[in-house]
Amino acid sequence: MSQESPKRPRGTALREQVMQTALELFSDRGYFNTSIHDIRRAADVSIGAIYHHFGNKEALAKALYDDLLMHMERDIDEACFGRGNCADRCRAIIARLFESTAESPRMMQFVLLAQHREFLRDEPPICSSRPFQAMKQVVEDGIRNGDVRAIEPWVAASAMFGGALRMMQLSLDNALERPLATYLDEVFECGWRAIRS
Amino acid sequence: MSQESPKRPRGTALREQVMQTALELFSDRGYFNTSIHDIRRAADVSIGAIYHHFGNKEALAKALYDDLLMHMERDIDEACFGRGNCADRCRAIIARLFESTAESPRMMQFVLLAQHREFLRDEPPICSSRPFQAMKQVVEDGIRNGDVRAIEPWVAASAMFGGALRMMQLSLDNALERPLATYLDEVFECGWRAIRS
DNA sequence: TTGAAAAACGAACGAACGTTCGGTACGCTT
DNA sequence: AAGCGTACCGAACGTTCGTTCGTTTTTCAA
Numbered sequence: 371m372s373q374e375s376p377k378r379p380r381g382t383a384l385r386e387q388v389m390q391t392a393l394e395l396f397s398d399r400g401y402f403n404t405s406i407h408d409i410r411r412a413a414d415v416s417i418g419a420i421y422h423h424f425g426n427k428e429a430l431a432k433a434l435y436d437d438l439l440m441h442m443e444r445d446i447d448e449a450c451f452g453r454g455n456c457a458d459r460c461r462a463i464i465a466r467l468f469e470s471t472a473e474s475p476r477m478m479q480f481v482l483l484a485q486h487r488e489f490l491r492d493e494p495p496i497c498s499s500r501p502f503q504a505m506k507q508v509v510e511d512g513i514r515n516g517d518v519r520a521i522e523p524w525v526a527a528s529a530m531f532g533g534a535l536r537m538m539q540l541s542l543d544n545a546l547e548r549p550l551a552t553y554l555d556e557v558f559e560c561g562w563r564a565i566r567s
Numbered sequence: 568m569s570q571e572s573p574k575r576p577r578g579t580a581l582r583e584q585v586m587q588t589a590l591e592l593f594s595d596r597g598y599f600n601t602s603i604h605d606i607r608r609a610a611d612v613s614i615g616a617i618y619h620h621f622g623n624k625e626a627l628a629k630a631l632y633d634d635l636l637m638h639m640e641r642d643i644d645e646a647c648f649g650r651g652n653c654a655d656r657c658r659a660i661i662a663r664l665f666e667s668t669a670e671s672p673r674m675m676q677f678v679l680l681a682q683h684r685e686f687l688r689d690e691p692p693i694c695s696s697r698p699f700q701a702m703k704q705v706v707e708d709g710i711r712n713g714d715v716r717a718i719e720p721w722v723a724a725s726a727m728f729g730g731a732l733r734m735m736q737l738s739l740d741n742a743l744e745r746p747l748a749t750y751l752d753e754v755f756e757c758g759w760r761a762i763r764s
Numbered sequence: 765t766t767g768a769a770a771a772a773c774g775a776a777c778g779a780a781c782g783t784t785c786g787g788t789a790c791g792c793t794t
Numbered sequence: 795a796a797g798c799g800t801a802c803c804g805a806a807c808g809t810t811c812g813t814t815c816g817t818t819t820t821t822c823a824a
């Protein structure tokens with residue numbers, strides 16, 4: 371009788387259970403307002419299991435961060451796939467980011483709003499992480515083939531996606547009246563007008 | 568012999584000394600990585616003096632936050648003063664924000680990047696603070712008199728200032744090669760193209 | 765000069781935290 | 795069945811932190 375995790379999760383299931391719980395608590399109350407004992411209680415696992423899988427609290431946060439960045443990167447790659455046009459790509463990226471913000475607000479909260487450098491001391495700033503580099507790359511390609519005006523790449527990337535990212539923050543802060551997706555057309559239109567040639 | 572604070576500051580001087588030290592430590596290492604004892608040591612004051620003036624650690628952070636928001640609001644008001652034109656106002660606001668970022672990076676770091684809701688639990692999100700409301704108001708006025716296209720105000724404000732704010736973050740993260748001010752023209756141009764009618 | 769309020773001081777405290785470690789339970793190979 | 799390594803358990807530990815409070819110093823009006 372090989373029952374599949376009847377009550378307490380074991381192995382990989384436990385690992386994921388802890389990470390999901392940690393994400394909830396970290397994004398709700400913040401890293402420093404969440405103790406390992408809080409996670410232990412909420413995830414219904416033991417202290418020892420957490421330390422067995424992650425080593426320490428910081429490493430747990432790092433595992434979570436890496437996992438979420440990977441998801442985000444995959445989202446962006448998928449959005450670009452099959453679209454050669456710069457404008458189409460940018461629009462698809464924003465659309466995907468808006469979807470993720472609506473579907474997994476905690477994930478976006480953690481990736482965008484959390485001050486990782488406060489607890490992941492020698493992690494590079496988020497602007498140099500793969501997903502953000504990919505967004506900048508799309509705009510640079512647009513400049514190279516003339517779809518986008520010849521301006522400083524950082525400025526172009528900030529102009530194209532800065533408004534969208536700000537709208538995502540507003541949405542996470544519950545400052546918007548309507549669902550984030552309903553603003554997509556206007557947000558993209560603004561960003562594109564800013565940089566198109 | 569009424570010597571003016573020869574060694575140890577007293578009264579208002581001490582209060583400001585503590586706040587300045589707290590700003591340095593909070594923006595460098597973060598709120599939770601800075602203990603009251605750290606501030607005591609760095610500011611060369613006593614624990615008792617800090618508690619006498621601020622009550623507790625959270626209240627110290629709140630006093631700092633309020634003070635910095637006030638400065639920022641005054642900066643924005645001054646930038647708008649005497650300029651009736653929406654585009655001129657927006658440009659002046661961005662210019663002033665860029666100056667402040669270069670002159671007082673710690674202040675901007677603390678106001679923009681710090682996750683205040685982690686330690687100032689019932690503080691409203693920064694987007695609803697006075698300075699940000701003022702920026703939105705400028706854009707709304709522009710919509711009303713036709714300088715700006717008729718779009719959702721939040722979208723317009725995000726498009727106009729989102730790129731600039733993102734550039735400020737990049738600058739604080741040392742991701743830019745040149746001084747922030749040198750990007751001003753391009754950044755404003757992008758924002759304005761995004762929303763002008 | 766005096767007296768009382770305000771400001772400053774800092775040793776001490778208790779709670780909470782991240783982590784350790786000696787142990788048990790389980791699954792797999794021999 | 796025996797041996798072994800991995801997974802899991804949780805009481806206990808040492809440290810750090812925010813805060814308290816009895817005391818001393820300074821200020822200033824009377």
